[in-house]
Amino acid sequence: MNNQQTATLPEVRAAIDALDGQIVELIATRQRWVEAAGALKSDTQAVRAPDRVEQVIAKVRGLAVDHGASPEVVEAAYRALISAFIQHELAVHERSLEHARETDLTIRPTHGPDEFPALVAIWRSAVRATHDFLAEDDFARIEGQLADAYFPAVTLVVAERDGKPLGFAGVANGGLEMLFVDDAARGTGVGSALLAHTIERLGVTRVDVNEQNPGAHGFYVSRGFEEVGRSELDGDGRPYPILHLALAAR
Numbered sequence: 001m002n003n004q005q006t007a008t009l010p011e012v013r014a015a016i017d018a019l020d021g022q023i024v025e026l027i028a029t030r031q032r033w034v035e036a037a038g039a040l041k042s043d044t045q046a047v048r049a050p051d052r053v054e055q056v057i058a059k060v061r062g063l064a065v066d067h068g069a070s071p072e073v074v075e076a077a078y079r080a081l082i083s084a085f086i087q088h089e090l091a092v093h094e095r096s097l098e099h100a101r102e103t104d105l106t107i108r109p110t111h112g113p114d115e116f117p118a119l120v121a122i123w124r125s126a127v128r129a130t131h132d133f134l135a136e137d138d139f140a141r142i143e144g145q146l147a148d149a150y151f152p153a154v155t156l157v158v159a160e161r162d163g164k165p166l167g168f169a170g171v172a173n174g175g176l177e178m179l180f181v182d183d184a185a186r187g188t189g190v191g192s193a194l195l196a197h198t199i200e201r202l203g204v205t206r207v208d209v210n211e212q213n214p215g216a217h218g219f220y221v222s223r224g225f226e227e228v229g230r231s232e233l234d235g236d237g238r239p240y241p242i243l244h245l246a247l248a249a250r
């Protein structure tokens with residue numbers, strides 16, 4: 001093939017295919033750098049960096065002119081490219097946040113009665129957010145028994161981040177008797193980390209959930225539990241139906 005003026009259509013297409021190979025190779029290299037940028041940024045607004053997008057567009061329009069390309073084509077191509085890269089970078093950024101959240105969590109045995117007030121506060125915040133079916137006097141009754149009766153009856157582990165307790169779980173005889181996460185820390189991996197710890201280290205295979213708490217039910221089912229039974233009344237004989245879940249054989 002000699003030049004664009006004398007080439008046949010198959011030759012033109014072969015030339016375009018060869019160039020696409022080079023362009024995609026360059027896009028792959030660009031992608032690695034964009035991923036590096038995503039991991040360095042602190043929030044999604046920084047990922048989107050609209051000022052930087054305009055800088056890049058101005059720069060490539062100038063380059064287009066220098067090289068005899070259409071600035072409009074180059075701008076349109078780059079806007080599409082960057083927009084796709086932003087979606088990709090947002091996903092990378094989110095994964096790196098998740099990883100950071102998981103790795104900076106510590107799960108440890110409780111320090112004992114000294115920290116029970118902090119754990120009761122977590123319970124209160126979690127139950128207020130998820131157990132709107134619970135009558136006020138039942139709430140007060142359970143709250144009053146946590147430190148004196150419920151905590152001492154289980155192996156109690158606490159999840160903390162930066163030294164601050166954010167959730168706890170209690171286990172007895174292979175049953176997960178309690179797992180609560182401070183409402184402010186919901187969705188940050190605390191519940192998942194506590195559950196994984198109690199399964200892997202404390203031998204949990206069973207958990208009971210209030211039927212009226214679909215969030216908790218969904219949480220356990222999505223992590224491998226299945227329903228094996230139902231009781232009309234809770235352990236104290238009150239009218240809060242309980243679903244019995246067990247870890248499905250793996």
Ligand SMILES: O=C(O)C(=O)C[C@]1(C(=O)O)C=C[C@@H](O)C=C1
Binds near residue numbers: 038048053
């Ligand atoms: O320069 C950055 O900060 C990048 O993340 C790279 C890049 C790009 O693809 O050029 C991607 C996302 C931002 O919107 C800005 C620019």
